[in-house]
Amino acid sequence: MLTVDVGERTATETDIVDVLERTVGGRATATALAHDRIPFDADPFGPENRAYLSTGPLQQSQMSFTGRMNMTGLSPLTDGLVSSNAGGYLSRNFVSTGYSVLEVAGASDELLAVHVTDSGVEFEDVPELEGATVPETSAYLERERDLGAEHCIAIGPAGENLVRFASVMTFDSRAFGRGGLGAVLGSKNVKCVTFDGDVASPLEIPNPPEMDIHREAAQSDDLMRRQGTTGNTEFINENFSLPTRYFREYEFEGAAEIGGNAVEAKKYKKGACSACAYACKLPTRDEETGVETEGPEFETVYAFGAMQGVDEIVDVMRANELCDTLGMDTISAGVTVAAYLASEDAFGDAELAQELTEKIAYRDGIGDTLAEGVARCHDDLDVPDYTVKGLEFAAHDGRTLHGQGLSYAVANRGADHLYASMLSLEYAGALDPQGTLDKADALVARENNSAFQDSGIVCVFGSDYVTDDRLEALFDADQEELMAVGARTVERERHFNNRRGFDRDDDALPYDLPDLEDAIGEYYETRGWSDDGVVPSDAVESVSSGANADD
Structure with missing residues (x-):
């Protein structure tokens, strides 16, 4: 992990191999680090908040459905932990610097560009980019650094002005969209971060099915x-x-x-x-x-x-x-x-x-x-x-897709359709759209699966190609082990939010659904949480030093 403190203008490397062994990468790794290192009482716009940009082992392959990255932080919109996923062409350039995670800490007094390479980090004051749009920022980096939009993340005027749903952009049109992480970078006065290097991948995946996946995707x-x-x-x-x-x-x-x-x-x-x-x-x-x-x-x-x-x-x-x-x-x-x-x-x-x-x-x-x-x-x-x-709310209407409505209610990041994607079961007729009861097992399984996919990292649109058996081959692990990574990620998110005051009262919808309260109780029971939606204090282990590591 590379920690960049933009207030102190320091860059520190930390060996996180033991963390990666337990969390794989992407969302799971970033969530574990955020849980331990962002104070439970942090202000989303304060320098104590941290933003994590992370990749997974599959970004070191050349397999279809893997051109993605994860970003995690304390959301100024929800006031809880949020992770967002974006595609484009950034992931391989990020990997080429030799890092698995970038941690952005502190806050700069000046508008700043941070340049990460495999040989060091440079901090550049960029007052000329104040108010610049995302394409204008990309044009500046192309002109001054000879780095295209595929090498950077950037915020636009919305991020600078702390719009609570500002996104972090890459490749100009791909967004770490939900939850306002663009405003988090804006609060730190970070306009953009670039990545460029030439570190060869140290990872070899045994007997990967990637060529089969690539061929099927193309055809x-x-x-x-x-x-x-x-x-x-x-x-x-x-x-x-x-x-x-x-x-x-x-x-x-x-x-x-x-x-x-x-x-x-x-x-x-x-x-x-x-x-x-x-x-x-x-x-x-x-x-x-x-x-x-x-x-x-x-x-x-x-x-x-x-x-x-x-x-x-x-x-x-x-x-x-x-x-x-x-x-x-x-x-x-x-x-x-x-x-x-x-x-x-x-x-x-x-x-x-x-x-x-x-x-x-x-x-x-x-x-x-x-x-x-x-x-x-x-x-x-x-x-x-x-x-x-x-x-x-996302588009998929919980008023007619009741399992999706239940998912919205209990999801740690709120009304996000991809947190569990119950909608796919209900649209396809694999699950009756009506009713909320007896759907907890399916919901927990979908949440765990989504969390692991975001950790690998695998695109959600590749589920018909990157199947369960292929995931087991790629990660040399059985499905139960992979889903346990997802389950621990959901628990860490919930525990962090619990420590910020979230409980059952926050698992609510602005409309009525049949038996919703009983269905929420079923969900808690399946997860092993309290009737108030709180994770037991001894259920979450620390993986890293930080503000909450011993709390």
Whole structure:
């Protein structure tokens, strides 16, 4: 691990082999370190908060579905630990520096760029980048350092202005999106971090099935390869629910105009992540207006389309590009703007929505209020608080997918669809969407699996290819061992949040579901937690020195 204290401008290396042996990498490793080293009473915007950028062993391979990284820290949006996952081309450049984890600590008095190489760390004051967009920052690094966007993480104006749902961006369009980690870097006055090196991978995976996975990914005819996650927009809208006009309606009449076919019609080339033959990204362009972006994916179609009553795909593309450029999570930004539109009865006004999005990034006027997120501004807007633990809802509607609703309620990072992805079981009919009881075992298994996938690290879209038996071969371990890594990660997150005051009262939804309280009790019992949703004090071991290591 490389610890960079940007206040002291020091760089320290720590051997964490023993930590990696127990946690594998990615989210599990970062969560274990964060649990021990971020004080339980830390201010998310204080210098005592830390941000962890981490990779996993599969990033040292050339296997499809592995071009990803994890980022973890104390969220200014939820006030608990949050981990976010991003693709692109950063992971191999990060690995080439010889590190598994970057830990960013302290706070700088000046706006700072940090340059990490295999031979040292350089701190550069960058006052000229104050207020720069993400592409402007990338252009500066290309010009001054000869390093492209695939070598860096960066924040936009939203991060600098401590927007609580600011993202950390890489490759200009890939986001560590949920939870506001961009604002954490902003509070530390870190504009960007670059990675460049030439350290050869020391890892050899015995008998890897990576070539089979690579070939199958390249030959796949999955709809996702053409339309990304938007391919199921109309199916979800017609058969389940596409939350519309700030949750007032369950179905959007304009879904076809912003769904998979509409996005595919604007796609002008293939896009991928590092070493991945699946190529499911969506470089899109509208020839008439000149709008060009990567996406939108389904969650953005939901947040800036259906939720706002906007049915023109170019408007959604424009909003997607604006969020990437300014550095904001499209889900939280779109839902928060939708809450404002609800307060003004202004649904369908795409021009106003984009104006508000820009105001949020600069905390200009009403944007200053909206930059706090729905949980903190809903009273001012006189609209319902559609969040869990302060995190705005993803598209997959727990009001019709009751297992997903249960997942939202108990998830440590709030209303995030990928924390357990119960939705995939319910959409497919493998689990009855109705009812919350008797779903705890499936939910715990899905949470553990997601936590391990984020530790390997394996893309969630590779689940049909990187199967359980292949994971066992790749990691030379049985499924029970791998899922135990995931379970310990979920427990560490919960324990950290418990020490910050989280308990059963925080595992709640803004709408009623049948037998929800009993289902939450079943979940706690399956996890071995107390009736109050608290992890037993002796259940979590420390893996590292730090503020909480002996607490």
